[in-house]
Amino acid sequence: MVFVRACEEMAECVKDAVSDLVGRPEGAEYVKMGADGTPTKKIDQVAEDAVVEYLREKPICRTLISEELGSMDLGGPEGTIFLDPIDGTYNAVQGIPFFALSIGYAIDGTLLKGYVQNLATGETFSAERGCGAYLDGRPLRVSAISLLEESAMSVYGRRFDPAPVLHLGRRLRRWRLFGASALELCYVGAGRIDGFIDFRGTLRVTDAAAGIVVCEEAGGRATDLDGGPVRFGNEVTTGYCLVATNGVLHNKVIEYLR
Numbered sequence: 001m002v003f004v005r006a007c008e009e010m011a012e013c014v015k016d017a018v019s020d021l022v023g024r025p026e027g028a029e030y031v032k033m034g035a036d037g038t039p040t041k042k043i044d045q046v047a048e049d050a051v052v053e054y055l056r057e058k059p060i061c062r063t064l065i066s067e068e069l070g071s072m073d074l075g076g077p078e079g080t081i082f083l084d085p086i087d088g089t090y091n092a093v094q095g096i097p098f099f100a101l102s103i104g105y106a107i108d109g110t111l112l113k114g115y116v117q118n119l120a121t122g123e124t125f126s127a128e129r130g131c132g133a134y135l136d137g138r139p140l141r142v143s144a145i146s147l148l149e150e151s152a153m154s155v156y157g158r159r160f161d162p163a164p165v166l167h168l169g170r171r172l173r174r175w176r177l178f179g180a181s182a183l184e185l186c187y188v189g190a191g192r193i194d195g196f197i198d199f200r201g202t203l204r205v206t207d208a209a210a211g212i213v214v215c216e217e218a219g220g221r222a223t224d225l226d227g228g229p230v231r232f233g234n235e236v237t238t239g240y241c242l243v244a245t246n247g248v249l250h251n252k253v254i255e256y257l258r
Contacts, residue, residue: 002060003105003115003128006054007103007126008117008124009054010051010055010103011101014051014101017046017047018043018046018050018086021092022092022093022120023093023094023095024093027041027042027093029042031045032045032068034069034236035068035069035236036068036070036204041089043093044067044086047085047101048068048069048083051083052066055074061076061077061078061080062077062078063080064083065080065081065234066083066206067083067085067204067236078107079106079112080105080234081104082104082105083102083103086100086101086119087099087100087116087182087183087207088178090179091180092120096120098118098120098178098179098180098183100183101115101116101117102114102207102209102210103115104205106209111129111213113126113127113128113129113213114212114217116182116214118183123135123136125140125183126214127217129217133213133215135190140190141191141218142188142215142219142220142246142247143191145246146249148172148249148252148256151194153174153193153195153196153245154178154187155199156177156199156200157200165199167256168253171256176193181196182210183211185208185211185214186211188218188246189211189214191246194246195243195244195246195249195253196215196242196243197242197257198241198242198243201239205232205234205235208230208240208242212242219246219247220244220245221245222242223250223254224241225254226254226258227243227254243257
């Protein structure tokens, strides 16, 4: 509960800090090149600064890893927080109500807790290993869909190689792209979609850590493209691929990807 309460306080700090930038072109102003190797927008920097200020005053972990600053020693108790201060930056700047604060917590490389709040709507997903996943305090469960032909999935492919995406996409009933990985993983956990697949090799630990915990604790499954364990490192410069489903569809999706 300490983790969730702290995350809720951080979410309030972020919402207050970025309120004047959401849906406004000023939010998209280039600030610097982030530690992850992508441009940092003003809204990203302001959001990250709000979280860093909070954690400096109330450290709940030893290490912070964030997309913009990279790694920071907070001097707190054991554990690492993986932070994406604004997951879905484009949505936030354009005023599309699908962007989130994503906070994952790990000890010795093992993801243990996740917190994702849609900053536009206030919907909050949280999970802890062995304790289940929740949406605004209500238990979550993945869908029971067992046929690809009846499924709805978010599928992201490489810009110049759409073939693998199209091969799988022809089997799906619905194809949805929302633009915020952490929330899409939570949507799998909530049964709103049946899978999230990212072929691009650009997904970072900060994007996915919290959402994976929510998805898996809700009964879903998350692996690499071969069906093996996802082994995220602590470097925000490294990108990954990911397959997350309701579990029932997982092997079928892996077969198509092969």
